Amino acid sequence: MSSGREMWYFEFLSCGIMESTELTIECKKRPEGIKPNALRRTGLLPANLYGHDKNESVSLVVETKAIERLMKKARLKKTEVEVNIPEMNWKGKGFVHEVQSHPAKGTLYHVSFYSPAQG
Numbered sequence: 001m002s003s004g005r006e007m008w009y010f011e012f013l014s015c016g017i018m019e020s021t022e023l024t025i026e027c028k029k030r031p032e033g034i035k036p037n038a039l040r041r042t043g044l045l046p047a048n049l050y051g052h053d054k055n056e057s058v059s060l061v062v063e064t065k066a067i068e069r070l071m072k073k074a075r076l077k078k079t080e081v082e083v084n085i086p087e088m089n090w091k092g093k094g095f096v097h098e099v100q101s102h103p104a105k106g107t108l109y110h111v112s113f114y115s116p117a118q119g
Contacts, residue, residue: 024082025070025113030059036110040064045108049083052092052115060085060113067111071099083113 027047030039036046045067047060074081074096083094094115102109 022082023070023074023079024084025062025066026084026086027060027062027113029085029087030061040107040109045111047111047113049085049094049113049115050097051117052090052094054117058085058088062111064108067099067108071096077114081113083115 027049030046039046039061043064044061045064047062047067049058049060052058070081073079076099077095077097079095080093081096082091084091092115094113096111097114098110098112099108100110101107
């Protein structure tokens with residue numbers, strides 16, 4: 001028989017594993033030959049998607065304003081996000097894995113998404 005204290009601790013741990021909110025981000029495949037700084041000047045942010053295809057990653061771009069709005073609601077590696085890439089006909093659940101920012105300006109520089117492979 002377990003005490004109420006142990007049960008509370010288990011419930012606390014199981015609740016803190018993953019936060020589930022309905023957040024969506026739409027990305028596009030990154031055009032070849034365009035430098036990252038040129039993308040940033042046009043309001044796009046370089047991004048990557050890892051894990052969806054086990055060993056392969058995809059280079060993407062996402063609107064900087066969209067990521068800024070998303071990051072006000074999402075927590076790194078905790079909040080589930082719906083990642084949508086219409087050009088690839090791919091939609092899946094993932095997490096914001098890493099966000100890089102400019103060291104002096106504090107502006108966003110790069111974002112990485114991780115989506116566990118299906119099957």
